[in-house]
Amino acid sequence: MSLYIILMGVQGAGKGEQAKFIRDRYGIPHVSTGDLFRAMKTREDDLAKRVQQIMASGNLVDDATTNEVVKDRLSQPDARGGVIFDGYPRTPNQAAWLESYLAERGEKINAVILLDLDLYTAFKRAFGRVSTAAGSTYNIYFNADGLQEFKFEDHPEKQFPPRLVAVEQGTGERLVRRPDDASADAILKRIDTFVATTQPLIDYFDAKNLVKRVNADQSIEAVSTAIQQVIGV
Ligand code: AMP
Secondary structure (H helix, E strand, O other), rough: EEEEEEEEEEEOOHHHHHHHHHHHOOOOOOHHHHHHHHHHHHOHHHHHHHHHHHHHHHOOOOOHHHHHHHHHHOHHHHHOOEEEOOOOOOOOHHHHHHHHHHHHHHOOOOOOEEOOOOOHHHHHHHEEEEEEOOOOEEEEEOOOOOEEEEEEEOOOOOOOOOOOEEEEEEOOOEOOOHHHHHHHHHHHHHHHHHHHHHHHHHHHHHHOOOOEEEEOOHHHHOOOHHHHHHHOO
């Protein structure tokens, strides 16, 4: 049996971790259209150039192009048993195309998994994240035990929000934030965009009874267990 799973969740809901879990548990590849488009960066053909331009402008790639790229990905041998979609579909049009494409092959979308997380928690997961150069990650709101200290410090020009300073216990290393996590505005904008683009899709799939909501405000393992129950195999 093939397994086509759509994974949705606001940034910070743990989509990456859970995509890995599903991939390993069910042996199906993780297909992120964002990754597929980014992989076109080094290509010089017309399609790749058009995609690069659209992504640089921050807009969505048009549905026809996106569906074409997905169709090509689904035709590859490792996708024969199904895939986990991440970042796709982004519009009801893409969803409708995917359904009819799968139906022609006697397949269907098995589940749309929505990693449910309240938006304030999503904000804090991004805004509070700090890491060492080697990649150990902490969060000032949820996982601060390994920190010697953290505080907010004024910028020289008093920009808002103030700068977060955090130091790792033991090593004394000063931790860094991803640049896009340091701006409260940018995080809110990403959350806003997620809500605006996802709601029509949730409505679309809810009408078909396909949406399975999983509480993402629990440990990674607990979320994985809940996902396994939802998939039901
Ligand atoms: P992501 O990594 O999913 O945030 O995607 C990065 C960029 O790729 C987006 O801002 C869009 O320009 C483009 N993109 C990714 N997935 C889609 C999609 N399903 N439909 C349209 N554009 C997409």
